Amino acid sequence: MQSRAFWEKRLCALSKEGRLLVELLKLLLLQSDRDSRAIGNSRIVQRDCFDWLQDVPENSIHSVVTDPPYGVKEYEPDQLAKREAGSGGVWRIPPAFDGHVRSPLPRFTALDAAERARLVDYFRRWARLITRVLRPGGHVFIATNSFVAQMVYGAVAEGGLEFRGQVIRLVRTLRGGDRPKNAEVEFEQVSSLPRGCFEPWGLFRKPMLPKMRVSDCLREFETGGLRRCPNGLPFCDVIVSERTPRQERQVASHPSLKPQSLLRQLVFASLPLGTGTVLDPFMGSGSTIAAAEAVGVKGFGVERSAEFFAMAVKAIPKLARLNVPHLPLPAGSNASHHSLFVPEKCAG
Ligand SMILES: C[S@@+](CC[C@H](N)C(=O)[O-])C[C@H]1O[C@@H](n2cnc3c(N)ncnc32)[C@H](O)[C@@H]1O
Numbered sequence: 001m002q003s004r005a006f007w008e009k010r011l012c013a014l015s016k017e018g019r020l021l022v023e024l025l026k027l028l029l030l031q032s033d034r035d036s037r038a039i040g041n042s043r044i045v046q047r048d049c050f051d052w053l054q055d056v057p058e059n060s061i062h063s064v065v066t067d068p069p070y071g072v073k074e075y076e077p078d079q080l081a082k083r084e085a086g087s088g089g090v091w092r093i094p095p096a097f098d099g100h101v102r103s104p105l106p107r108f109t110a111l112d113a114a115e116r117a118r119l120v121d122y123f124r125r126w127a128r129l130i131t132r133v134l135r136p137g138g139h140v141f142i143a144t145n146s147f148v149a150q151m152v153y154g155a156v157a158e159g160g161l162e163f164r165g166q167v168i169r170l171v172r173t174l175r176g177g178d179r180p181k182n183a184e185v186e187f188e189q190v191s192s193l194p195r196g197c198f199e200p201w202g203l204f205r206k207p208m209l210p211k212m213r214v215s216d217c218l219r220e221f222e223t224g225g226l227r228r229c230p231n232g233l234p235f236c237d238v239i240v241s242e243r244t245p246r247q248e249r250q251v252a253s254h255p256s257l258k259p260q261s262l263l264r265q266l267v268f269a270s271l272p273l274g275t276g277t278v279l280d281p282f283m284g285s286g287s288t289i290a291a292a293e294a295v296g297v298k299g300f301g302v303e304r305s306a307e308f309f310a311m312a313v314k315a316i317p318k319l320a321r322l323n324v325p326h327l328p329l330p331a332g333s334n335a336s337h338h339s340l341f342v343p344e345k346c347a348g
Contacts (some may be wrong), residue, residue, distance in 0.1 A: 005203075013210040022265055029061075029342065035047060036127055039293070039316050040316075041292075041293065042292055042298055043299075043301075044286060044299075044302075044303070044316070045302050046302075046303060046306060049129075049281035050129065053130065053132075053329070054129065055127035055132070056133055059134070059135045059141075060135070060194055060277075061133055061276075061277055061279045061300070062138050062222060062275075062276030062278075063141075063270035063271055063276065064130060064142070064270075064279045065133075065263065065266045065270055065291075066140075066142055066229060066281055066282050066288065067282060067284065068123075068281075068282045070143070071143055075305070075324055077271075081336050091274050095190075103275045103279075111148075119151055119152070122155075122157040123149075123152050123155035123156050123159065124156075124158050125159070126159065126217045127158070127159020128159045128160055130207055133279075134225065135222070135276075136212070137205060137217035137223035137224030137225075139223070139226065140202075140203070140206075142156065142202045143201050144199070144201065144202055145175070145199060146200065146284065149166075149200045156204055157204070157324050159334060161202055161205065161206060163203075164203045165203045166200045166201060166237065167200075167237045167266070168198045168237060169262055170198050170239065170241055171198065172188075173196035173197070175193070175195075175196035176193035176195050177191050177192060177194065178191060178193070179192070181303045199241075201266070203237070205222075212224075217274065218272060222275055222276050222334065223272065226270070226272055227268055227270070227274060229268075235265075239265060241262050242259055242295060242296075242325070243259070243307065244257045245259060247322065248324075251319055252311055252315035252319065253285075253311070254284045254285035256288075257284070258288075259324070260287065260290065260291055260294065260322060263287055263288050263290075263291035263293045264295050266291070267291045267292050268295045268297075271297055272310050274296075275295070277298070277299070278292050278299050279299075279302075280300070280330065281298045283309075283312055284303060284311075284312070285308055285315045286311075287319060288348050289312070289316050290316045290319035291320075293320035294319075294320045
C-alpha cells in the first residue's frame with residue numbers, strides 16, 4: 001500500500017479538472033462511509049473529526065456550529081470512566097442546592113501549564129483543518145467558557161480563522177460564586193470567582209478571497225454574512241437562554257447537551273441564504289444536527305465515541321420534532337422569532 005504522501009504528490013500533478021474530479025469522488029466516498037448514517041436531510045458519521053476532516057473536500061462546508069471538549073481532556077476515555085465512578089479526574093460534582101443533586105461538571109480551573117499548552121495546540125490544529133474545508137466567508141460558532149475562551153480564541157485565530165466577536169448565551173452555569181475553599185466561615189463575604197451567568201461562543205469567519213465584498217461572497221459561495229432573524233431584524237450577539245430543559249435531557253442523556261432553543265438560532269444565523277451544509281465536528285448526541293433538521297437545512301455531524309454516536313442516531317429525530325419554549329428575546333427583537341422554535345415539518 002502506498003503512503004498518503006505518495007498519493008498527495010500524484011494528486012498535485014493532476015490538472016484542475018482532475019483535482020475537481022478527485023474532490024467529487026471524496027464527497028461521494030464520504031456519503032457512503034460505512035460508519036455514517038443518513039437522518040432526514042442530514043448525515044452523521046462515527047469518526048475522529050481530526051481524521052475525518054482530512055478526507056473532506058476543500059471549500060465544501062458552509063458553516064460550523066460546535067461545542068468542543070473545551071478542556072480537551074474531559075472526553076478522553078479515562079476521564080469519562082472517572083466521571084462514571086463519581087470520583088477523581090476533571091469532572092467534579094457541584095454543590096447540591098434547592099434539594100437537587102447536580103450532575104458532574106468538568107473543572108477547567110484545574111488545567112496546569114502543560115495542559116493549557118496542549119489545549120492551544122489542539123485548537124490551532126483543529127482550526128487549520130476547519131479553515132481548509134470551509135468555503136471562503138463561512139462562519140464558525142464555537143462554544144467555550146470564561147476560563148478557556150481567551151486561549152481557544154487565540155488558537156483558532158492562529159489556525160487561520162478571523163475573529164468576528166462573541167455571542168453571549170445568558171444562562172446560569174452553576175460555575176463560580178463559591179466562598180474560598182476551607183475558609184468559608186472566615187471569609188463569608190467573599191467569592192473566589194464571579195457566579196457564572198453566561199456562556200461565551202466565539203464567532204469566526206474564514207477570510208473571504210482578496211478584494212471580495214460580502215455581496216460577492218454571497219453570490220459566489222453563499223457565505224460571508226449571517227442570516228437575519230425571521231422577523232427581518234439582525235441576528236443579535238446576546239441570546240437569552242436557559243439550561244437544557246428536562247424534556248430534551250430525557251431524549252439524550254449526554255453530559256453536555258445544549259438546548260434546541262439556542263442551537264436553532266445559531267444554525268439558522270450561520271447560513272446567510274438558508275442554503276448549504278452546517279457541520280458539527282464534535283456532535284455528541286446530535287443536538288446541532290437536530291437543530292439543522294428543525295430549521296430545514298442540511299447538517300453533517302461527526303462523533304468519535306460509539307456510545308454517543310448511538311445516542312445521536314436515536315435522539316436527532318426526536319429533538320428535531322420538539323416544539324421548544326419561546327424565550328424572552330433581546331431588545332429590538334419581536335415575537336415573529338417564534339417560527340424558529342416550531343420545527344418546519346411540524347409547523348402548522
Ligand atoms: C462537549 S461534547 C458536545 C455535546 C453536544 N453539544 C450535545 O449537545 O450532545 C463534545 C463531544 O465531542 C466528542 N469528541 C471529542 N473529541 C472528538 C474528536 N476528536 N472527534 C470527534 N468527536 C470528538 C466527545 O465524545 C463529546 O461527545
